[in-house]
Amino acid sequence: MDWGLTKELYKFPKIEDTVQEIQFQLLEETYQLVEPLIKERDVVYELLTYSFESYVSARLIWKTSKDMREQTIFIGNFLLMDSLGTSIANGI
Numbered sequence: 345m346d347w348g349l350t351k352e353l354y355k356f357p358k359i360e361d362t363v364q365e366i367q368f369q370l371l372e373e374t375y376q377l378v379e380p381l382i383k384e385r386d387v388v389y390e391l392l393t394y395s396f397e398s399y400v401s402a403r404l405i406w407k408t409s410k411d412m413r414e415q416t417i418f419i420g421n422f423l424l425m426d427s428l429g430t431s432i433a434n435g436i
Contacts, residue, residue: 349375349377349398350372350373350375353370353372353375353400354372356369356370356372364407365406365407365408366404366405366406366407367404367405367407368402368403368404368405369402369403369405370400370401370402370403371400371401371402371403371414372400374400374401374416375398375399375400375401376398376399376400376416377396377397377398377422378396378397378398378399379396380394380395380396380424382394384426384427384432387432387435388432388435389435390435391434391435392432392434392435393421393423393432393433393434394423394424394426394431394432394433395421395422395423395424396421396422396424397418397420397421398418398419398420398421398422399416399417399418399419400416400417400419401414401415401416401417402414402415402416402417
């Protein structure tokens, strides 16, 4: 999982505005995966999705002023497999 996620984040291109003054990039080496707060068996009873949150650091660079801002951003939830090898979405 770690190697595959790092590889995909590395492929994410740097994004520039149309006049190429601002650049946005993801820092693939600083991602975080947050374990679910609820147990696998409780997900079914509460009709929730068994997943973990993922975060990655992003950098915004203003080329004209050489100013830079770095912030951790939420990139999404990834489904987890339960002990039977299936995914639980909305309690099902």
